[in-house]
Amino acid sequence: MxxxxxxxxxxxxxxxxxxxxxxxxxxxxxxxxxxxxxxxxxxxxxxxxxxxxxxxxxxxxxxxxxxxxxxxxxxxxxxxxxxxxxxxxxxxxxxxxxxxxxxxxxxxxxxxxxxxxxxxxxxxxxxxxxxxxxxxxxxxxxxxxxxxxxxxxxxxxxxxxxxxxxxxxxxxxxxxxxxxxIDFPDVELMKRIVRVHHPKLENELIDQAVVAFYELREMPRLRKRPSTSELIDWISVLKQSGVGKERFVKELPFLGVLLKKEQDVETYRAAKKGGGWRA
Missing domain, CATH: 3.40.50.300 (P-loop containing nucleotide triphosphate hydrolases)
Known part of the structure; x- marks a missing residue:
């Protein structure tokens, strides 16, 4: 039937x-x-x-x-x-x-x-x-x-x-x-997705976190780019630890939530040291 x-x-x-x-x-x-x-x-x-x-x-x-x-x-x-x-x-x-x-x-x-x-x-x-x-x-x-x-x-x-x-x-x-x-979400759709999971989070913090996330994804030579679920987890950690946007404007705290391969962590650190991260 x-x-x-x-x-x-x-x-x-x-x-x-x-x-x-x-x-x-x-x-x-x-x-x-x-x-x-x-x-x-x-x-x-x-x-x-x-x-x-x-x-x-x-x-x-x-x-x-x-x-x-x-x-x-x-x-x-x-x-x-x-x-x-x-x-x-x-x-x-x-x-x-x-x-x-x-x-x-x-x-x-x-x-x-x-x-x-x-x-x-x-x-x-x-x-x-x-x-x-x-x-x-x-x-x-x-x-x-x-x-x-x-x-x-x-x-x-x-x-x-x-x-x-x-x-x-x-x-x-x-x-x-x-x-x-399924294409990876663009910035605006990602912000909407984050707000579904973190409805009480202030918009400015979401904007800064999403921008930092996409800048990290666009770094060359990353072997495993962070995914949506890792962004959601990362924001949860930021929220629970009380980290404000001032800290991750110039760095990425709790990097291990976003990057899961040693080579990618080293790539990020090298870029940061050389001024390639949010220069």
């Missing part, structure tokens, strides 16, 4: 723009997975949470690892637990169904209500995983070999797939998804 179409327009805690909303609503209308790319900290994972909140649906999170297979997302047969119970006399080992554990994809099919399924960092898995994954999503049903049962989805899940561009994804996979690249 097809669910009534409901549009996504962001949430009070997740700010969007027209292009992102259009991509999400296109995926909802076509009932296709939405593939979201962007540098870390641009809100790819949080987007799925916002969609679930906006559509009033439950969220199932499937973090992908290098060893993940599409079959793992459907179900696993816990033979180790069954052997343990057989040895120590716990549980009904005769009923195999007790040892069938549905995976994230299986749970998104088995429920009676529609859910949002977040498949996080799909590019970490083997090259065959993306195509195998969409094959299972297209079928909307699967057999449990050990019991002979068939799980048939009554509602197609809203599927959000994130990628950090660690490897190329197959063309066949890309053709079957709706794609959106």
């Amino acid at each position: 097809q669910s009534p179409f409901r549009r996504f327009s962001g949430t009070p805690n997740y700010l969007t723009n027209d292009s992102l909303e259009a991509a999400v609503n296109c995926a909802l209308a076509l009932e296709r997975p939405l593939l979201v790319k962007g540098e870390p900290g641009t809100g790819k994972t949080l987007l799925a949470q916002a969609i679930a909140e906006s559509l009033q649906l439950s969220l199932i999170h499937w973090p992908v690892k290098s060893t993940t297979r599409a079959q793992d997302g459907l179900y696993v047969y816990d033979t180790v637990q069954r052997l343990y119970d057989a040895r120590f006399g716990d549980g009904d080992v005769k009923d195999i169904r007790h040892y069938i554990k549905l995976g994230p994809l299986g749970r998104s099919f088995a429920g009676s209500e529609r859910v949002v399924l977040l498949i996080d960092e799909v590019d970490k898995a083997d090259i065959e995983f993306p195509n195998d994954l969409l094959h299972e999503i297209d079928r909307m049903r699967f057999h449990i070999t050990e019991t002979g049962d068939e799980v048939v989805a009554s509602e197609r899940p809203v599927v959000i797939i994130t990628s950090n561009n660690e490897k190329e994804l197959p063309d066949a996979f890309l053709r079957r998804t709706v794609f959106h690249f």
